[in-house]
Amino acid sequence: MINLNAIESYLLIHGDCMEEMKKIPDGSIDLILCDPPYNLAKYSTGNMKFNWRSEINNDLAQWDLKELSPADFLDEFKRVLSPTGNIFIFTSYHMIGKWHEVFDKEFDTFQFMVWHKTNPVPNIRKSSFLNSCELIACMWNKGHTWNFSKQSEMHNFIEAPICMGQERLKSPKHPTQKPLKVLKHIIKIASNENDLVLDMFMGVGSTGAAALSLNRRFIGIEIDQEYYKASLKRLESFKSIKTSP
Template sequence: MSRLINGDCFEFMKSMPDSCVDLILTDPPYNIAQYSTGNIALPGREALNNDIAEWDTVPIEPRELLPDFKRIIKPDGNIFVFTSYNLIGKWHEAFDPEFDTFQFFIWHKTNPAPKIYKNGFLNSCEMIICMWNKGHKWNFTTQNEMHNFFESPICMYPERLKEPKHPAQKPVKLLKHIISIASKPDDIVFDPFMGVGSTGVAARELGRRFAGCEIDKAFFDAARGRIEGR
C-alpha cells in the first residue's frame, strides 16, 4: 500500500498523525548548486551530480524539518537522510540534541564521474546521517550488515530514467539495504522528498508500506508510475 502526494511536504507533514512512521528515508536538496564547477558529459552520465539540478538552489534548512520529523517518527523508528559535507554541521546542530543517537553512514560510489585534471579527490562518497532513540532495534543478520558503509555504482541506465532526468536518482539496491536493516515488513517508510520514487520502489519490493511527497509534477508522475508498476 502506498500513499503518494504531489505537493509540499511541509504542508503534508502537518496533516500526519503523531508517531505514524517507522522509517524516514529521504534525499532532500543539498543546496550546493552555488558551488558547482560543471560536470563531464559521458554516455549515461549526463546529469549525475546533485549540484547541477535547478531544484538544488532552493535552501532546505534541517531545523525546519526537525519538529515534524520528531513528531511523526515512532519512538523506535529510524531516520536516514542523504546530505553533503557542507550541511553536516547544520543537521548535527538541529537533530543531535533531540535524538539519543546521531551517526553517519557512507555510500561509496564505485563509478564516480572522473576528473580530466588530477587536481582533487573524486566525488566517490556520499554521506547519510542517521538518527534514532533508545529502545529501537536493528534487523542485522550478519556482521557485514553492521558496517556503516555500503558500496554500489551510481544509478545507471536502464535503471536511471531518461525522462524526466533526475540528477540525484539513487540506486534501488542502496535504498533496499537501508530499508532492510532499519525497518520490518509491513512497516511504514516515508520519503518527504520523493523525487522519481526510488525509495518507494525499494519499499514495495521489500514488503513495506510507503508514503511519499514530491512537489515537482513531472518527477511525481514518474514516481507514481514506478511505484505502482505502470
C-alpha cells in the same frame, strides 16, 4: 489528516513537503528515508562539455537553489516518527555538521553512513579527488528497529555503483536518483515488513520502489509535477489505494 488505515501499499502526494507532512498522524512513521537538496548551488560549475564524449552532468536542478536547513525539519520529524523509528538522510560533506548540530541532542543516537560509489563521475582534469563517497546522516529513537544478525553486517559503509542502466530513468532524468541497492540495504536494517516508510523528497520514486519490493508501506511527497508523474508510473505495478491530485 491522512487516514493511514487506507494505505495498504502506498500513497503518493504532489505538494510541498513542509505543508503535507503536517497531515501525517503523530508517531506513525517507522522509517524516514529521504534525499533533500544539498544546497550546492554556490559550488556548481555547470555541465562539463567535451568534443570527444558526451558532456558530464555537473549542473543542478532548480530545487537545489532553494536552501533548506536541517532545523526546518526537526519538529515534524520528531512528531511523526514512531517510538521504534529511524531516520536516514542523504547529505553532503558541508551539511553533515549542520544535521548533527540540530539532531544529535534530540534523538537517542546520531551516527553516519558512507556510500562509496564504485563508478563515480570522472575528474577529467585531475584537479581534485573523485566525488566517490556520499554521506548519510542517521538518527533514531531509543527503541528503534535494528535488524542485524551478525557483526559483519553492522558496518556504516556500503559500496554500490551510481544509478545506471535500466534502473536509471531516462525521461525525466533525475540528477540525484539513488540506486535501489543502497536504499534496500537501509530499509532492511531499519524497518520491518508492513512498516510505514516516508520520503518527503520522493523524486522519481526510488525509495518507494525499494520499500514496496521489501513488503513495506510507503508515503512519498514530491513538489515537482514531472517527477511526481514519473513516480506514479514507476510504482503502478504495486497496488495503490489513493493518490493525491
